[in-house]
Amino acid sequence: MIEQRLEVTPRWPFRLSRARAGMDGVVRMRGGVVQRLLHHPDDGDAVVVRVAQTARDRVLLGAQSSRPESAAWGIERMRFALALDDDLRPFHERFRDDPLIGAAVRAQPQLRLRRRPQPFEALAWAICEQLIEYVRAAAIQRRIVYRLGRRCDRTGLRDLPSAATLAAQAPALLCSFDLADRRAIALVRVAREVARGRVDLYDADHEAGWRRLRAIPEIGSWTLETLALLGQGRYDQLPAGDLAYRKLVGRLLTGDPRARVEEDEVRGYFARFAPWSGLAGAYALRAAAPELRSVAAAAA
Secondary structure, three states: OEEEEEEEOOOOOOOOOHHHHOOOOOEEEEOOEEEEEEEOOOOOOEEEEEEEEEEOOEEEEEEEEOOHHHHHHHHHHHHHHOOOOOOOHHHHHHHOOOOOOHHHHHHOOOOOOOOOOOHHHHHHHHHHOOOOOHHHHHHHHHHHHHHHOEEOOOOOOEEOOOHHHHHOOOHHHHHOOOOOHHHHHHHHHHHHHHHOOOOOOOOOOHHHHHHHHHOOOOOOHHHHHHHHHHHOOOOOOOOOOOHHHHHHHHHHHHOOOOOOOOHHHHHHHHHHHOOOHHHHHHHHHHOOOHHHHHHHHHHO
């Protein structure tokens, strides 16, 4: 077993939050240490990654795997997931006095989006979360992980199933996990596109992959914007169709707490935050009325 360690200084204030554990059963946090099982996309080599904040401005990452290349890859993916290398100074300097999000920006400079280490994970989970509340979606995700996912016997950690594994499933099995039938079919079709190499989610030309995925029924703008923001690091993308944003912008534009707007109106409202609309959206939810704060907590 190969072990690599790397201590880094985040490029912007950072705090390793317990909220990173999530509800899907794939992240463990014990004694302030985040633990995650990953699998290299090329050969499925298992990597156990641990992350701890050793000082206010220092983060220690360690990875164990059978190959040094896999261990280095695991560290790189967790650095991405935690946004340790992202310089957020331009965003904070520009919007720290913004009337909508300025107070939240000043109060929580360490806020990060809850990214996924691998883009396929963000895509698969976005499909599970379409049009249902997060708690129910997380229950579906846990069933997928425990029935089809991969487990490390040494640590007990679990990872999502590979794209190839999901591609081989009958949609009826996914429906038995409470996933709606059309979304079960969409998840299988998306997994086939990725597993067969027709969509490369790591390719720098993100838009090309999005166009191919958009041709699959049930894969719309919200799913692709969630993939972009949480799986590919695109701060310029905002999941505008999210009910929380539709309610927030509706209330801001009309003063009516029951108002909802269409997703194009959400994009128009957040256009002034370009190219940071995705991060601005997370801060806007943090600054929102109490009834939206539970959604904000799930987004960051």
